[in-house]
Amino acid sequence: MRGRISGKGKIREKRGTGTGANYNPWIHTREVSSAGTKSLLVDWKHGRQIHTLSRNETYFYYIQRWNDNVLDINEQFPLDRRKTERIAAALSIRHPTLGNDPDERMTTDLLVTKTDGKNIKKLAYSVKDKYEQVFGNLKDPEVKRLIEKQTIEMSYWRLAGINFKIIFGDRDINKIFARNIELVVNHYDLKHVRSIYEFMCYLIAHKFIMVPMEKDPIDIIKITHSYFKEARQVEYWLHHLVAHGQLSEAEAISTKVLLLSSVDTKDAPRIALQ
Secondary structure, eight states: OOOOOOHHHHHHTTTTBOOGGGOBOSSOGGGSOOSSOOEEEEOTTTOOEEEESSHHHHHHHHHHHHSTTEEEEEEEEEOOHHHHHHHHHHTTOOOOOGGGOTTOOOEEEEEEEEEOSSOEEEEEEEEESOHHHHHSOTTSHHHHHHHHHHHHHHHHHHHTTOEEEEEETTTTOOHHHHHHHHHHHTTOSGGGOOSHHHHHHHHHHTTSSOOOOSSSOOOHHHHHHHHOSSHHHHHHHHHHHHHTTSSOHHHHHHHHHHHHTOOOGGGSOOOOOO
């Protein structure tokens, strides 16, 4: 784990700036000590490494990114220190000390940019593992302090005209859906396809083939065997990819040979039980 970097250092590195593949989150996973819950995943659409600090943040990221109306997601997004201090003072709440670093900032877990086809809007999300963390024993000093911090964060975004919501892992996140998305998008790039089963993941990840994802873990072996009963069905999809400029003729031929020679079920991707 890399040692913590100062607020000034983050500003020098232009943390919290940029969009899409060029966004640089305020907090990087390597700087955080965590009991195996932080993740460094790759956004399958633009290829940037994504820094999530809990498994539920990761799940929620997958679900949001799967939505075609989502244009961008900025994780670990920094809040303007002067504004959060003014909000805290107005609410008579003690502002977080943030390691006594005057340049350090509070952050929002995910800032999501969406479109409805006409308008673009942003939504801010704080992701917590359990409802009880925030609305449990209100006499508990830790719970009371967390509520104060969330109140500052909520007020910050409301003043900016942006909706803010707390997402609870035990209530709001469909983990089966998230794991199914994770399974298929690992093969979003054809370079990561080495078997007929991974090719099915590729087709689902690109939404060429639609399968139920939200209720049960998807069975890639069963789905593959139901769709690819004959070699010509594989050829159909390869021709489709060539027609849409995603494969050259030569790549289609070599991919066909690879796919039709890889039918051993041990090569099939499976959902990790987490």
